[in-house]
Amino acid sequence: MLPVEFKNRMKDLLGDEDYERFIEAFEADNRYHALRLNTLKAREEFIDKLECVTEQVPWEETGYYYSADFAPGKHPYHEAGLYYIQEPSAMAPVHFLDPKPGEKILDLCAAPGGKSTQIACKLEGKGLLITNEINKDRAKILSLNIERLGISNAMVLNETSEHLADYFYGYFDKILVDAPCSGEGMFRKNDNAADEWSVDNVLLCAERQAEILDNAAAMLVPGGTLIYSTCTFSREENEDNIEAFLNRHNDFKCELTKRLFPHEVKGEGHFLCVLKRDGENISVKNGYVPGGRIVPARKEQVKILDDFLRETFTKDAIDRLFDGKVIFMFGDQMYAAPKDMPSFEGLKVLRPGLHLGTLKKDRFEPSHALALFSKPEDVKLSYEIASDDDNIKQYLNGQTLRVSRTGNKGWCLITTDGYSIGWAKEAGGMLKNHYPKGLRINY
Structure with missing residues (x-):
């Protein structure tokens, strides 16, 4: 009314x-x-x-x-x-x-x-x-x-x-x-x-x-x-x-x-x-950057990321990902952003660029954002599930998937009809699900 x-x-x-x-x-x-x-x-x-x-x-x-x-x-x-x-x-x-x-x-x-x-x-x-x-x-x-x-x-x-x-x-x-x-x-x-x-x-x-x-x-x-x-x-x-x-x-x-x-x-x-x-x-022309520029991550932090990237991504994809970008830390989280991204000091920031993942001691765990940014051809290991296949519903629900192939090991990009949708960790013919718990769907 x-x-x-x-x-x-x-x-x-x-x-x-x-x-x-x-x-x-x-x-x-x-x-x-x-x-x-x-x-x-x-x-x-x-x-x-x-x-x-x-x-x-x-x-x-x-x-x-x-x-x-x-x-x-x-x-x-x-x-x-x-x-x-x-x-x-x-x-x-x-x-x-x-x-x-x-x-x-x-x-x-x-x-x-x-x-x-x-x-x-x-x-x-x-x-x-x-x-x-x-x-x-x-x-x-x-x-x-x-x-x-x-x-x-x-x-x-x-x-x-x-x-x-x-x-x-x-x-x-x-x-x-x-x-x-x-x-x-x-x-x-x-x-x-x-x-x-x-x-x-x-x-x-x-x-x-x-x-x-x-x-x-x-x-x-x-x-x-x-x-x-x-x-x-x-x-x-x-x-x-x-x-x-x-x-x-x-x-x-x-x-x-x-x-x-x-x-x-x-x-x-x-x-x-x-x-x-x-x-x-x-x-x-003036090149003004409010609050100065972001402080890049330390060499030892970048080294851990680099090891993950070389294992998971192709060289062309790595070049595409970091072209014109600066890598920096936000707590224990690693991000990539345009080189002229202003400093976020003094600001309430929820997301300061592309979230790459988390540094956990001496290893790197990729973020969901990195999966959604990536293309199937960017990675060395991917697994395709059709959008009308029940397995995609199981994946989005957080379930572990069994696959027929063997011998593959490492971070695997899950795709649906050729488009990235999330990560899994592959080993022994199993795909351990890394779809974020807060986003999982009960069909």
Whole structure:
């Protein structure tokens, strides 16, 4: 049930004719489901494997609508990180952000990770993505999605926008602010959002959004692009907020505003605005790295990693993995990150790059993230299980698998239909399962 006051506000916003179409869209409950391919892993022909796909999302070339009777979150392809389930309208802001390989980009309000993973795909593993979420529990979900899609050039933070503005002043080429909002555009998806709606909450959200926008502006280089988006309809949170922002920041101009209404597009409600900062983008020229550079791991630590890599990976894969990367320790965990990744000292960090694994005394144990980042051709030992084979369900459930081959020993990359999904330790015709306990699925 839509709140009466909300309906009156929408009638004022849309006018009589569009308002009737808007209400009809809600009453029809004609929701659309979509997923976006992870182009960091999924090959071009992968889409042909998904018989559930109906058509392409108009504003995202890797986004596809799928039939309502398909449950993509329960398929092994999901655990392999081959796609991200994302509301179709929510794919639009990154289209207008237009990330390019090599850029430094901030996703300021990022959980659960749809837009961050979309940005990462467009960066193609080059450049730097800082992805942040102020809520700790949601930041953990964000971190898991960055891992699941095999992203190697992202740092996941759990910070306030104010602290980040002090730390990353004038640093990013592009910034996305998908601001926390009153959620009016999600009323069809979430009944609780409508029940919790009030004008007071709209105004409270607008006040919080203004603060976030100001902090984002401080982190953008001259000539940079800032995308502001919400999943709400209210003018206070959208056009009014942008107008007030431009009055406070005369070095910014608005290049485009766009609204997506559920009676006009195959998706939920969304608003976005493209803001451009005056000046020439000089971030590449000045070489500025906030807080200094990351301290590399010690030689004896790298030696343990190197021994594991030589046993497990091909030379070409090792070169690919560490091209342009720095290896460093985060506690007893080893990571690889772009060489210009800023220091994380003084920041609440959940994931500072690609998690390689754990140093345990004189041995190295690879991470799940390294498995999902790797390709079958990267490793010396792999084991293929078809996505429709019961064995893949047993593997995802954490069970040890018996294999017919013998003589192989060591870390083995498990793949499904040619895509990596996790590790096992092979010996004596057995695959000891190393799929993370927290991710195991009971089918």
